[in-house]
Structure formats: C-alpha cells, structure tokens
Amino acid sequence: MYYFMMRLLYNLLWLSIHYLHLANGQLDIRNSSTDLVPIYQPYLSSLRQNPALFNPALGGQDWGMCCNLVVNESLVIENDTLYIRPGQSFFTGTINDLEEFPTRFPCGAKYNGTLSAPHQQFWMPYSWCYNHCPGWPVTKASDLGKWLKPLIAFILPSLIFCLNVPRRRRLDLPTGLFSGGSIDISSIPLFILKVPLASFIVTIDIIIWTCVVFSVASPMITSGIYEALLDARVLSYLESRSKENSLSAKEKAHTLLSILIGNLDIQAWHSSSLFVHNIPGGVFRRRPGSQPTKTTIESGKGVPRPLDPITPSHSHDASTSNMPTKFPPIGRFKQSSYSVQQRRSIVATKWRLSAMLDSQISFGTSVGAPVLFYIASFIWSVYEVREELGSYVTAHQLAAGMFWMTIPHVALVSCLLLAGNNPNIWQNAVAEFLLASNPLTSIDSLRLIDTDLESDPGGARNLHSAEFTSEDPKAIRYTRSIISRLVNRIFGLAYEESRFKPAWMWNRGSNKAMWIAKLGDEYPRLRGMREEVLDRNFKKDLWTSAFYGFTLYFVPTSFSVLVSYTTPRPGFGCRSLLVFAYGISQLILQLLWLLRWYFSKHGTRGNSNNTWCTAAKLTSIYLWYLMFLFAIFIGTFTSIGGTIFVLTNVLTNCFCAIPAKYWRDRWTNPDALIFVDDSTWEQLYYAEKWWFPAGVVGVIFMTIVAYIGWWYQRSLRQRYCDLVSKIDHVNEVEYEDEEVYDTDVDRVRGNSTDRIHNT
Known part of the structure; x- marks a missing residue:
C-alpha cells in the first residue's frame, strides 16, 4: 500500500512538470499580431470572390487577385488583429516569420537590394487553383515591361538578322503599288492606301521568313558551316599546289x-x-x-x-x-x-x-555591327536581372532572349561564307560572255531553269546530291510537286530579274559540293582535289560541321532551359519544356540533313532488285519524311508559338505553375502545390546562382562566335586574294x-x- 501511494505521487508530479513545460512552449507560439494589420488590411478588406475580370479562358483571370485570395484563406483580420486561420493548409509559416518583414506583403513583393527574404510560405493546391483561379491573365497593353521590352530587345533585332540569311523565294510585292509617276494632289488618296498595303506585305514576308529561319535553324547552320569547311579545304589544296x-x-x-x-x-x-x-x-x-x-x-x-x-x-x-x-x-x-x-x-x-x-557586303557591315547592338540589349537584360533579382518575369524574358539568340547565329554563319548571296553580281560579270556565246539568241531565252529541292530533280540525276531525292516514291514526288507549284504561285523569286538562282541556306553546303565534284569531272587534273575535299574528308567535315552547328543552337537553348527550369518551383514546366522540345526538333532536323546528304553522296548499296531491299528503302524514305514533318511542326510550334505564349502570358496558369512530374496525378498528389508569393529566398537564390551567370555566359558566347566568324571570313578572304594574284x-x-x-x-x-x- 505504501509503495502504491508513493508511485502515484511520483506520476502526478511528473505529469505536472510536463504540463508546465508544454504550457511555457505554447506561450512562445503566438497566433496573432497587431503590427501587421496596416500592411495586410488594404489587400484583404475588399476581395472579389471571383478574381476574373472577364472570361478567364480568354485571358480574363487576375493572377494577383488569386494570390490575395490565398493569403485570405490563410490569414484573417478581426478586432484590429491579424490571426492565422485555424485548420488552414495554405500558409506554412508562423506570425513570427511574417513579423520579420513587417513592411512586406507577399503578393507583388519586390527585391529590396538584399538577399534577406522569407521562404516560400503561401501555397495553394492545384485543385483549389483550378476551381477558384482557372484560365490565364492576358498581358495588358499598359504593362509595357512584359511585352514591349522583349519585343524591342530580342524579337525585332532578330527580324533584321533574318534579312541577311540568303533565300530563294519571297512574298511577291505587286509592282502596281509603286507605279504611277510623280505624286500630285489627285493621287494622294491612292498613295495613302498604297503605302500601308506595301508595308503590310513586306512585314508579312519578313515574319514568314523569320518563322522559317527559326524553325529550321539547325540545317541552315550545319549547311553553312559545311560550305565554309569546303571553301577552306579548296583554298588549302590550291595553296599546296601554288609552287x-x-x-x-x-x-x-x-x-x-x-x-x-x-x-x-x-x-x-x-x-x-x-x-x-x-x-x-x-x-x-x-x-x-x-x-x-x-x-x-x-x-x-x-x-x-x-x-x-x-x-x-x-x-x-x-x-x-x-x-x-x-x-x-x-x-x-x-x-x-x-x-x-x-x-x-x-x-x-x-x-x-x-x-x-x-x-559583297563585309561581315562587319552585314552582321557584325547588328550583333553588337543585340549584345548591348542583351547586356541590359542581364543588368535588369541583377537589379530586379528574383523577378520571375525578368527571368522568363532573359530565357526568351537566349532562346532567340539562335537566329543571330544563323545570320553569323550565312555572312562568313565567301559565296555571295546576290546572283546579280555574277550576272553582271558574265553577261558579256553569255551574249558573245550566241549573239543571235534573244537574252530572254538565256534564262536558266529554276531547279532545286522545290522542283523535280530528274534533270540533275547525274549529280550525286539528287540521287537520293530521285529515288523517292512517286507519291512523295507528286505531293512535293503540288506543294512546289502552290508555293511558286504565292512566293516569287527573291532575285526575279536575275538569270541565276541561289540555293536555299539549308542547301548551301551540298550545292557547293556539287560544284567541286563538277570541277573534278571537267578537269582531270582536279580529280585529286575532288578526292581530297569530298571523298577522303567527307565524313570528317560532315561531322565537324554537325558538331559546331549543334553547339551554336544547343548553347543558347540549354541556357534558356536552365533559367526556366530553375525559376521556382524548380523542375520542367511549360516554358522549359517548350524550349527543350525546340532543341530536340532541331537535333532531329540536323540528323535528317546529315543522313540525307550522307546517303545522297555515297548512294545506295546492295541489290535494288531485291524485294526486301526495295521495301526497306521505301520504308526508310517514308520514315524520313514523316520525321521531317514532325520535326518541322514541333520546331514551328515551340519557336513561334512559344514566343506568342510568352508575350501574351498564356503560360501563367494553374497547369503550368506546377512541375511536369505532378501533371498526371495533380488532382490527388498532396505535393502538387503552387506557391504564390514573390521575391522569396528561393527566387533570390536561384537568380543569383543561375539566372545572372547564365545571362553573362550567353553574352560572352555570342561575342566569341561573332569574333570567330569575323576572323574566319577575313582569313578566307585574304587567302582567296593571294590565290587570285597567283x-x-x-x-x-x-x-x-x-x-x-x-x-x-x-x-x-x-x-x-x-x-x-x-x-
């Protein structure tokens, strides 16, 4: 009995001490604050239950109001005191965490010049976001920083760069828009109508060509580098025989x-x-x-x-x-x-x-000086990242700028080549010889046949570059012929008055190889040059051009993916996946270009009469065209469509706000959360660690590429002039x-x- 009583007293004493300890701990955890009321009261006093301004599916959602609703689901103001709502799951911090930054409201917070910032504390589940904040917020015309700044800094300069990329066709501009003699008072109304129409047609033509260049950048870069390597090898061969x-x-x-x-x-x-x-x-x-x-x-x-x-x-x-x-x-x-x-x-x-x-226009005049201005605008964007550290808007704009850096790289490659883009220069040099060859023939009859990939290659079957194309199935050739005729009706020749037609940029390397092969066929003593340039070094030059071409579009694409990937929450999302898919599409197009040129150069092996061999060949051709169309579609959708999505803010929605790994089970996964506060510690950390360095490396990389292109062309020109004198x-x-x-x-x-x- 005595032992039992002592044991009971001991237990009561232990429970009393434990209760007092818990009570003291609860006194340190406060659930309310009066100091934060002036900061939170203006945002929480008048909230709309429906944050959308108009149809959210058409861009009427107010994402800032959605953030205020999340804060309202977490906190409440009663009797001039801010309380944390009991049982809420949106706020993961404490009142003490909020009081560490007494002048900061979570929604729309700005970088204050220091890295001191709260962690991501306000979250909403995907299901709540979908039910309360569906749709997306369209970019307002008054918000110039979200659409005008990237438009002027990156997109418009890229349109100018595209004008330096050689092309074969362009949108026809009616000559009637510029006819009519002098302008008098009676013709002013008609003139006022002609000027906007002509400007509109030219603008549409530039936009279409920009879309083409952006969508097939990798074959253009690879083909241009391959042509530059061929030029260097031919010059080296002539230099080795100069003595x-x-x-x-x-x-x-x-x-x-x-x-x-x-x-x-x-x-x-x-x-x-x-x-x-x-x-x-x-x-x-x-x-x-x-x-x-x-x-x-x-x-x-x-x-x-x-x-x-x-x-x-x-x-x-x-x-x-x-x-x-x-x-x-x-x-x-x-x-x-x-x-x-x-x-x-x-x-x-x-x-x-x-x-x-x-x-020919010099490298510095055509593309060197524009690159300097592009780099200057890019440096300014990197500076803004530093000044507005942690802003996801600035981060996405920087990612878009590095994404569009691919187009200047295409222009840099196209302008370092020795072959001129304007065929009228050659027509002027050879006009006398063409007339002297047959002076009785009208000059109009000397117009050469307009043949390239858009025409039937049957007339050039003896050229190894057309062997693979001539073996295409009849259905593909017929489809290509119909598309060619349709395109020819809409788009005229870029140099309509010239008797000579330049190749498309993606055909430049293979077209130059045809000329070198023709030299070997025409002159027996140049067969050694053909064997050395095209045969012995074919694989080396092909894969060298592929490697350098891959680097020119992979580096800006990868840094763009890096910035979007590390924009919290870290992980692949809509923006990073769009750029990543673009890089994959360019890799596929590059491999398809390499395979087609490789097999067209070496021809087909084996017995073509074998049924299985013929079936395999047809299957590979159909597979090639299927992959080509797929890669073109992905490249166009991700480059042009992705840019439109970024400018209009379509990608700011509940689905794109969570990482891709939660997309399948986003309704049930408790980790499918979306944070809504701005300038948090995580954002500042990733901005300083990844965003700013990625922008700096992007500027340095483009500067190095521009310098190498300028040096390479000057070197080729000097070597060429020396050989001309000899x-x-x-x-x-x-x-x-x-x-x-x-x-x-x-x-x-x-x-x-x-x-x-x-x-």
Missing part, C-alpha cells in the same frame, strides 16, 4: 570562281565555263634530260606534275612576240609563256574575281611549256547554244 605546275591558269581560275558562285544552281556551270574560256589551259612540263631536285608526280591523265617553283616574268615585251615562248634558256628564269591576249584575259579575270569578292604563277627554271588546252573551250565556243537548251 607546282600541276594546275593550269584556267583550272585555278575556274576553281576560285566556283568558290564565289557555288551557291548558285549547278545549271550555272555553263556560264562559269564561258567566264574562263579565254584563259590558257596548258601546264608546264619538265624538259627532257633535266635533273629534277624533287620527284616528278603523275597526276590527271598521265600529265607529269613537277614540284620545283617557276615564276613567270610579267615584264614580257608585247612587241617581240604574241606567241608562247617554247624553249627558255636553261639556267635563267623562265619568261612568260602567255601571249599578250592571254595575259590580258588573265588580268581581266583577276580583276573580275577580286571585284566580285569586294562587291593564277598565272609558273614555277622557275628548266621547264618547257606544253600548251595543252582543254578541249572544252572549243566545245563551249561552238556548241554553247545547244548546251543552254540541253540544260
């Missing part, structure tokens, strides 16, 4: 010319042959009995290729002889073996080649000239009209 007599002046001139006009349709080959037909096509061979210092190499059709240098003197006296010097004195420098007429033709060709190159270069002593003129000169002179009609 030899293995190539004639005609072969050198025609090769250098092909670099400048290799972006034109291969049907322009005839005019290029006319351009160099007056240049001598002979080479200089070693005299019998002489002792070479280096081994003679056989090249071409058994033509010896000596390796010792010879330099012809251009002080040849025109009065002595107009015939080539056959046997120069041994032990002396060889005099010029060209006649006066030949020398004049060579000098005129040098002038024309240099003039064609100099007629077209008539002949190596030094102990060589006799053997004028072996190419038989195609007579064929061009005698059968030019037939070749034009056959083409």
